[in-house]
Amino acid sequence: MSEQPVTGQSGDPILDAGGQAERTRLSWNRTGLALAVNAALLVHVGGGSLAEHVPAMLMLLVALGCFLFAGRRYHTINAAVRSDRAVAGIAHVRTLALLSVVPAVIALVAVLG
Amino acid sequence: MTEPGDDRRTRRVPLRDVGTDPDYRFSLANERTFLAWIRTSLALLAGGIAVVQLAPDLGPRPLRLAVGVALIVISGVIAGAAHHRWAGAERAMRLGTTLPPNRLAVLLGYGLAIIALVVLIVMLVSGGAR
Numbered sequence: 001m002s003e004q005p006v007t008g009q010s011g012d013p014i015l016d017a018g019g020q021a022e023r024t025r026l027s028w029n030r031t032g033l034a035l036a037v038n039a040a041l042l043v044h045v046g047g048g049s050l051a052e053h054v055p056a057m058l059m060l061l062v063a064l065g066c067f068l069f070a071g072r073r074y075h076t077i078n079a080a081v082r083s084d085r086a087v088a089g090i091a092h093v094r095t096l097a098l099l100s101v102v103p104a105v106i107a108l109v110a111v112l113g
Numbered sequence: 114m115t116e117p118g119d120d121r122r123t124r125r126v127p128l129r130d131v132g133t134d135p136d137y138r139f140s141l142a143n144e145r146t147f148l149a150w151i152r153t154s155l156a157l158l159a160g161g162i163a164v165v166q167l168a169p170d171l172g173p174r175p176l177r178l179a180v181g182v183a184l185i186v187i188s189g190v191i192a193g194a195a196h197h198r199w200a201g202a203e204r205a206m207r208l209g210t211t212l213p214p215n216r217l218a219v220l221l222g223y224g225l226a227i228i229a230l231v232v233l234i235v236m237l238v239s240g241g242a243r
């Protein structure tokens with residue numbers, strides 16, 4: 001069951017009570033940073049040809065997607081809480097899990113190759 | 114609505130159609146825990162790449178390769194299992210049942226302990242390979 005919105009002294013609902021949406025946004029941002037660090041590492045170990053930088057580029061794209069998604073997710077959560085809708089983002093969690101397994105596979109191929 | 118305890122049947126039902134929406138704070142905490150596991154997985158991935166490509170003094174290449182591949186494989190397994198854990202916890206919260214046991218911590222703990230032991234032995238035997 002969803003919680004009732006937290007209200008301030010004036011009786012108006014408080015936006016993002018407890019900083020839930022903000023903490024989730026920062027968590028997505030930290031994950032984006034971790035992805036960017038991995039991309040930088042793959043660029044460092046990659047060779048001279050463009051093909052050898054494909055894993056790094058893929059990782060960088062996922063990192064970029066993570067950063068962009070973080071902002072969008074913040075507003076989605078606030079809107080969902082205001083209108084008493086569910087906040088669980090099933091599709092994006094599944095996508096991120098998949099996109100995290102794929103770079104691991106690519107890194108494995110890059111290391112063994 | 115699906116009855117709690119009918120575990121096998123509820124696993125096939127889409128998450129949104131199971132039980133009732135939990136407190137949004139619990140859903141968001143579950144999402145942040147999932148992201149923390151993904152970051153753990155990414156740290157292992159970086160460690161695996163670094164051991165193979167950036168630490169030539171650690172030991173012979175085949176051993177570095179074995180350690181690096183083990184780290185990358187554990188990283189991939191953790192990323193996949195993190196989603197499984199997230200879905201399991203979300204489903205349990207929607208049904209009001211007990212949260213499933215966290216096997217990821219066991220995998221990470223024992224996996225890293227074995228790898229740390231292997232790296233220690235390699236370093237002691239090779240003396241840094243210089």
